[in-house]
Amino acid sequence: MKDIFEKCQEMELVTQMKAENIYPYFHCLESRQAPEVIMEGKRRIMLGSNNYLGLTTCPEVIEAGVKAIEKYGSGCSGSRFLNGTLELHIELEEKLAKFLRKEAVTTFSTGFQSNLGIISAIVQRGDYVICDRENHASIYDGCKLSYGTMLRYRHNDMEDLEKQLQRVPEDAGALIVTDGVFSMGGDIAKLPEICALAKKYGARVMVDDAHGLGVLGEGGRGTASHFGLENEVDIYMGTFSKSLASLGGYMAADKRVIEFVRHSSRPFIFSASITPASCATAIAALDYLTAHPEIVTRLDEISCYWRKCLTDRGIKIRDSRTPIIPIFTYEPVDTFRIAKELYDEGVFVNSSVPPATAPHECLLRTSLMATHTEPVCDEAADITYKVLKRNGICE
Numbered sequence: 001m002k003d004i005f006e007k008c009q010e011m012e013l014v015t016q017m018k019a020e021n022i023y024p025y026f027h028c029l030e031s032r033q034a035p036e037v038i039m040e041g042k043r044r045i046m047l048g049s050n051n052y053l054g055l056t057t058c059p060e061v062i063e064a065g066v067k068a069i070e071k072y073g074s075g076c077s078g079s080r081f082l083n084g085t086l087e088l089h090i091e092l093e094e095k096l097a098k099f100l101r102k103e104a105v106t107t108f109s110t111g112f113q114s115n116l117g118i119i120s121a122i123v124q125r126g127d128y129v130i131c132d133r134e135n136h137a138s139i140y141d142g143c144k145l146s147y148g149t150m151l152r153y154r155h156n157d158m159e160d161l162e163k164q165l166q167r168v169p170e171d172a173g174a175l176i177v178t179d180g181v182f183s184m185g186g187d188i189a190k191l192p193e194i195c196a197l198a199k200k201y202g203a204r205v206m207v208d209d210a211h212g213l214g215v216l217g218e219g220g221r222g223t224a225s226h227f228g229l230e231n232e233v234d235i236y237m238g239t240f241s242k243s244l245a246s247l248g249g250y251m252a253a254d255k256r257v258i259e260f261v262r263h264s265s266r267p268f269i270f271s272a273s274i275t276p277a278s279c280a281t282a283i284a285a286l287d288y289l290t291a292h293p294e295i296v297t298r299l300d301e302i303s304c305y306w307r308k309c310l311t312d313r314g315i316k317i318r319d320s321r322t323p324i325i326p327i328f329t330y331e332p333v334d335t336f337r338i339a340k341e342l343y344d345e346g347v348f349v350n351s352s353v354p355p356a357t358a359p360h361e362c363l364l365r366t367s368l369m370a371t372h373t374e375p376v377c378d379e380a381a382d383i384t385y386k387v388l389k390r391n392g393i394c395e
Helices: 004-009 011-020 059-072 085-100 113-124 136-144 158-166 192-203 223-227 255-260 277-293 294-312 332-345 374-390
Strands: 036-039 042-046 106-107 128-132 149-153 172-180 206-210 233-239 249-253 324-330 350-352 360-368
Touching: 004 149, 011 113, 011 233, 036 350, 042 374, 059 277, 085 106, 085 249, 085 277, 106 255, 113 136, 113 172, 113 206, 113 233, 113 249, 113 255, 128 136, 136 149, 136 172, 149 158, 158 192, 172 192, 192 206, 192 223, 249 255, 277 294, 294 324, 294 374, 324 332, 332 350, 332 360, 332 374
Parallel strands: 128 149, 128 172, 172 206, 206 233
Antiparallel strands: 036 042, 106 249, 233 249, 324 360, 350 360
């Protein structure tokens, strides 16, 4: 019999990176998630966080988490389905449904589980799920967990999406699933065209708005709001671990759809509920966002400033209008080496290589927070330019 652990010895790229001291993962953070952090004993400018609104350091958010632990304890010890529902969960779901202008919301333990739970419940045997090729890994795993047939279309290619829709039998149900804001490239889904094609062929639409909530739309309501399509998107999925400064995920839809998922989704039924502190901090962050919509404008302003910092220095980026701004480095080893040099110079970015990117399209993923300042961006841009020029990525 073959040793099932044999594959564990075949981590050649990881071994090579560690040997060359350019391994980019698992750096230890020793301070709060903020624009400037202490990481492994040194100040670094944080350009690798999804804390888009900067609310992980907001006093009101922190206080809400502390009070929740004092009142409810550290955990719920069970699933929402059985013993793990708190009044906090109900409050969060009601407030989020009102904010998103949907009939109902249900929460999941993580954003990843949200996609697993929604797609595997909705897409059943004989159904089809149609995905953008650059969708998040959790969407793909949700498709695998379902008993339906998955079709993929080229990234943001509406002609190819229509071809895939034409492959669906007339007696089959179909769900189109797309990221609202794509997590690596920072570009936005072509939601108007997607919704038009869905209506033409009788499909339903689900948007993963993990990187859209707090970033796009009226008061940060997300991608559908950005396009004025709140009534055209059937399901919103999102996470609390980014703009809402907590942990967990959610689904927003019509009440009948929410009730179906609550009673059909194995990842929902068999997972422990969000902790009291996570729930309370998400509520506090949502309350802060609702009361201070100008923070979304500030995020856009500082993201545009960072984008200009890079382009003014001749650094190639993908055109978009989100706080996710990738810098192309093309090959894995080059990407890891440049990320290490940036780290040593005091700038933390995320290395993105296949399967997170297409082959030969590796990138350094930079992302902004509303709490970044222009002087910090200027400092980071000067360091980034120096390192990229040294490595032949820009002139």
